[in-house]
Amino acid sequence: MEGPGAHPAKLNYLRSCMVEEIEFREIKLDDPETKRQKGDAIAVIRNGRQVAFLPEADRVRRALNLPLKEIEYTFNNFLTIMGREPTSDEREFWRAVVDFKRGQKR
Numbered sequence: 001m002e003g004p005g006a007h008p009a010k011l012n013y014l015r016s017c018m019v020e021e022i023e024f025r026e027i028k029l030d031d032p033e034t035k036r037q038k039g040d041a042i043a044v045i046r047n048g049r050q051v052a053f054l055p056e057a058d059r060v061r062r063a064l065n066l067p068l069k070e071i072e073y074t075f076n077n078f079l080t081i082m083g084r085e086p087t088s089d090e091r092e093f094w095r096a097v098v099d100f101k102r103g104q105k106r
Contacts, residue, residue, distance in 0.1 A: 021047050022100045024064075026057040044089075044096045052092035060097070068101045 023045040031038040042060045044052035063071065075094040078086045086094070 020099065021045075022096050022103070024060045024096070024100075026060075027053075042093070044093050046096065052089040052096070054089050054093055059093075063094075063097045064101065068098075071097050071101055 025043040025045060027041045027043055028037055029039045029041060030036065039055060040057040041053060041055050042057045043050050044054075063074075066074075071094070074081060075098050078090070078094065
């Protein structure tokens, strides 16, 4: 999912839960023609395997600042909140955020 024009940024959130490692890696996206940065994204990595890739890396900062109850509500009620089913990447992102926050409670 990371490809040409993508490079990891310095900000990484890493959490090792009991048996699972969850990492949110910010990726800077470059335009190959102009060599300028065209945006950023967030890669969700579980146990060393990338499971989701979404634009707007800031979404992980906002999500992780929410209380666990609100994160769980968003995960369980995405259709009601957004008026559509989540993409597989969105589903994996919110699942990882829930698991990450639950791991912080231990």
